[in-house]
Amino acid sequence: MEIRWIPKYTALERTLHWVHTICFLPLALTGYILFAPWLQALAQGEAGELVRIVHRVTAIFFGLVPIIYTILQPRRMVMNLKEFLTWGKDDWEWLKAALPYYAAGKHEAMPPQPRFNSGERLNAVVMVLGTLLFGITGLSMWFLKGIMPAGLYQIMVFIHDLTFLVTFIMFIVHFYLAVVHPLMWQSLISMRFGYVSKSYAREHHAKWYYGEERAKQMWEEQKAKGGH
Amino acid sequence: MATDVKSAALLLDLAKCTACRGCQAACKQWNDLPAEETVNWGSYQNPADLSYNTYTLIHFDEHEHEDGTLAWLFLNQRCLHCTEAACVDVCPTGALSYNEMGFVSYEEAKCNGCGYCSQFCPFGIPRLNQVSTVTGEAKSSKCTFCQDRTTNGLSPACAQACPTGAIVFGEREEMVAVGKQRVEELKSRGRSEARLYGETELGGLHQMYVLDAKASVYGLPESPKYPAGATLRNVLKPLGNVAIGAALVGSVAAFFITRRNIKMEEVE
Numbered sequence: 001m002e003i004r005w006i007p008k009y010t011a012l013e014r015t016l017h018w019v020h021t022i023c024f025l026p027l028a029l030t031g032y033i034l035f036a037p038w039l040q041a042l043a044q045g046e047a048g049e050l051v052r053i054v055h056r057v058t059a060i061f062f063g064l065v066p067i068i069y070t071i072l073q074p075r076r077m078v079m080n081l082k083e084f085l086t087w088g089k090d091d092w093e094w095l096k097a098a099l100p101y102y103a104a105g106k107h108e109a110m111p112p113q114p115r116f117n118s119g120e121r122l123n124a125v126v127m128v129l130g131t132l133l134f135g136i137t138g139l140s141m142w143f144l145k146g147i148m149p150a151g152l153y154q155i156m157v158f159i160h161d162l163t164f165l166v167t168f169i170m171f172i173v174h175f176y177l178a179v180v181h182p183l184m185w186q187s188l189i190s191m192r193f194g195y196v197s198k199s200y201a202r203e204h205h206a207k208w209y210y211g212e213e214r215a216k217q218m219w220e221e222q223k224a225k226g227g228h
Numbered sequence: 229m230a231t232d233v234k235s236a237a238l239l240l241d242l243a244k245c246t247a248c249r250g251c252q253a254a255c256k257q258w259n260d261l262p263a264e265e266t267v268n269w270g271s272y273q274n275p276a277d278l279s280y281n282t283y284t285l286i287h288f289d290e291h292e293h294e295d296g297t298l299a300w301l302f303l304n305q306r307c308l309h310c311t312e313a314a315c316v317d318v319c320p321t322g323a324l325s326y327n328e329m330g331f332v333s334y335e336e337a338k339c340n341g342c343g344y345c346s347q348f349c350p351f352g353i354p355r356l357n358q359v360s361t362v363t364g365e366a367k368s369s370k371c372t373f374c375q376d377r378t379t380n381g382l383s384p385a386c387a388q389a390c391p392t393g394a395i396v397f398g399e400r401e402e403m404v405a406v407g408k409q410r411v412e413e414l415k416s417r418g419r420s421e422a423r424l425y426g427e428t429e430l431g432g433l434h435q436m437y438v439l440d441a442k443a444s445v446y447g448l449p450e451s452p453k454y455p456a457g458a459t460l461r462n463v464l465k466p467l468g469n470v471a472i473g474a475a476l477v478g479s480v481a482a483f484f485i486t487r488r489n490i491k492m493e494e495v496e
Contacts, residue, residue: 034320048340105490154457
């Protein structure tokens with residue numbers, strides 16, 4: 001049977017996703033050096049100054065990613081952002097069913113999903129929010145040291161640290177599901193080539209493939225039958 | 229040697245200070261710090277503020293006591309060497325650390341210029357020589373307790389130079405006793421606001437003041453607190469490292485569990 005491919009991402013989105021990734025990793029590692037006592041030697045003296053330069057230069061490109069996206073494809077940006085922020089009762093059920101699915105391949109309890117499933121949207125929301133917080137706190141720490149009140153500066157440092165922690169753990173989960181997990185190879189393919197197969201879209205993003213109402217209807221029928 | 233090291237402290241008796249600024253000069257000389265070019269800004273206080281090259285500074289403040297008498301107050305401003313020092317806790321390089329004598333030691337070669345110490349110090353003491361805001365190139369500095377002298381059995385340069393006995397160096401317990409006695413003396417002479425500053429503050433300071441007026445009159449916090457931002461970071465750091473470790477271990481474990489449970493041959 002011929003495989004039908006359905007477009008999911010634009011070329012710009014895929015490019016920016018990978019620019020974001022290759023910025024996020026060195027940023028996380030150079031930042032973590034200031035956070036981990038066992039890496040202290042790398043933070044000292046000239047090594048520490050080099051670490052800071054790498055962090056700051058990379059941060060500029062990291063910050064440019066959402067700006068370039070907004071300028072070049074504002075409609076796609078708004079559309080995606082709206083989808084990221086759309087949450088419902090199904091998402092809670094999806095998250096509950098996610099563990100048995102990802103660990104044991106039990107797909108029956110997974111409610112139908114739009115173009116981004118709950119996990120993808122959670123990751124996106126955390127990253128969008130995280131990028132905003134990194135930007136605000138990072139620029140303050142960079143340019144306003146000694147200018148803003150010390151108490152406020154301390155809060156900036158703390159939020160920067162906290163944002164790192166949350167986004168980095170999110171990244172580990174994202175990396176595991178997108179790259180390592182044996183069932184998810186199509187999501188990686190889609191971020192490389194921009195397409196997912198018809199069968200994958202049907203199974204994982206039914207609301208996107210069939211439309212919201214049809215997908216819900218099918219979901220109810222399937223539940224009434226008790227499984228596949 | 230290490231076992232019989234006693235906790236050391238400096239007692240800065242501000243009521244005895246005549247603002248000769250011998251301590252400032254001695255500090256510069258011993259620590260090899262260059263003089264700064266300054267302008268007359270209407271006060272004998274010179275330079276106007278602490279800097280990367282000025283570890284100690286006499287502040288000049290005019291004050292009216294409760295009884296209506298005028299006073300010219302002198303504050304010897306410098307690092308107070310907290311026992312619970314936020315700067316040590318936030319320093320990512322270990323450039324700031326506790327010496328076994330109790331003071332906060334500083335090793336400039338390790339400093340990367342992040343400036344956290346300057347932002348988390350409850351007294352706002354450490355100063356950065358920011359070479360560039362863009363690259364962030366900088367070094368921090370503060371009073372080192374003359375660590376090269378005090379760890380070799382000498383008193384700090386400022387204490388050695390002080391002609392009035394306003395700067396006394398010794399065992400901390402003894403300095404507390406001397407300070408308390410001085411406060412009693414001052415009180416018996418009608419200085420009701422006299423106070424020993426630093427006996428218990430921030431775990432006990434290793435530079436204590438005998439104050440001749442309210443702390444706030446000198447521009448000091450009445451009851452200095454360990455900054456909340458540093459407390460939050462102290463909690464977040466170990467917690468964060470555990471969380472990152474758990475996420476990594478969890479992912480690897482999840483991979484093997486998944487591999488065992490899912491037969492790829494059976495997946496459509």
